[in-house]
Amino acid sequence: MSDDVQTQVQATDQGSVLIITINRPDAKNAMNKAAAEGIAAALDRLDAEDDLRVAILTGAGGTFCSGMDLKGFLRGETPFVEGRGFGGLTQQSPAKPIIAAVEGYALAGGLELMISCDLVVANANAKFGIPEVKRGLAAAAGGLMKLPDQIPHKVAMEMALTGEFIDAARAHELGLVNRVTDGSAMDGAMELARAICANGPLAVRISKQIIEESRGWSLESRWDEQAKLTPLVFASEDAREGAAAFAEKRAPNWKGK
Known part of the structure; x- marks a missing residue:
């Protein structure tokens, strides 16, 4: 990976768990091209290395991901990786499990990254939404297609057409989130990852x-x-x-x- 890609996304091992951190806290971890390439490279490594069993995707600075970097969008930059989709993940999942550890906001493309993960652990204060319509856009990185597969159709429709957020308790009630934690979402995700790593x-x-x-x-x-x-x-x-x-x-x- 280039220095820019390594700066935007950090990938570290904790035993058999690969922790992938979107590292753009000053931009609320908005997704740009370099960050998308960093996630894709980390997921390639996850599937290639036998010692790695599970990945956890999270964001630095108390936010998971606020969506597409709109400043980059205005410059003509697209945070997609060919064959992998938005953020290097939404169109192609790794063969091994990936868990989203969500603090703060998972919005727009951030929600689309989250729902492309296999499991989700969220802090109780987290917020979720696809507010693209508020900017004259559409949740075209999988939100409009995947969300109705994961929650009731009419709830997905309401989220898509109003752009309003839901909280962690509601997301858990709907089955969008596996576990809600009062403390660190990463701690909860690591607990879930270790349970998976104990299996064949x-x-x-x-x-x-x-x-x-x-x-x-x-x-x-x-x-x-x-x-x-x-x-x-x-x-x-x-x-x-x-x-x-x-x-x-x-x-x-x-x-x-």
């Missing part, structure tokens, strides 16, 4: 793949489509190790194969 990495990856892809499978084909993937899990060394560890009352030693 191949089983986790295939389980995520089936949950994501099965939404596009027909009722007639879904069992056949799943049958193309699950044998990879059941015939794996990890499957045998998991059974042996259970029988021997010990922690499993996963190999990811």
Whole structure:
């Protein structure tokens, strides 16, 4: 990554967890091209390195992401990565799980980044919304398509057409957020990440793949489509190790194969 990209996004390891931090606090972590490229590069690394099991996406300075950098937009800059979408994430998810740790605001493109993650942990004071219509824009980085998949249709419609925000309690009630914390969202996300890391990495990856892809499978084909993937899990060394560890009352030693 270039120095500019490394400045805009910081990627650090904590054991098997890759923490990806949007580092533009003076701009409320508004997404620009360099930050999008930084996220994409970090996610490439997540999937490429066997020792990394889970990523956490967060923002520096008490804000998750306030959306697209409008000053950059006026200069003709687009914070998209080809094939990956807005912020290097919204059109292509990594094969491994990614958790959003949300403090402050997840708005516009920031919300679209959040809902492109597999799980969400948010501080109780967080706020969420797609206010693009207030600026004569549309939530075209996935908000208008993904949000109705994750919350009731009419609630998604209201958020899109009014541009108004919802709070963390309402987001949790709707199922948009997995866990709400009174303290640090990062602490809650790390707890969730560690729970995932304790499991077989191949089983986790295939389980995520089936949950994501099965939404596009027909009722007639879904069992056949799943049958193309699950044998990879059941015939794996990890499957045998998991059974042996259970029988021997010990922690499993996963190999990811």
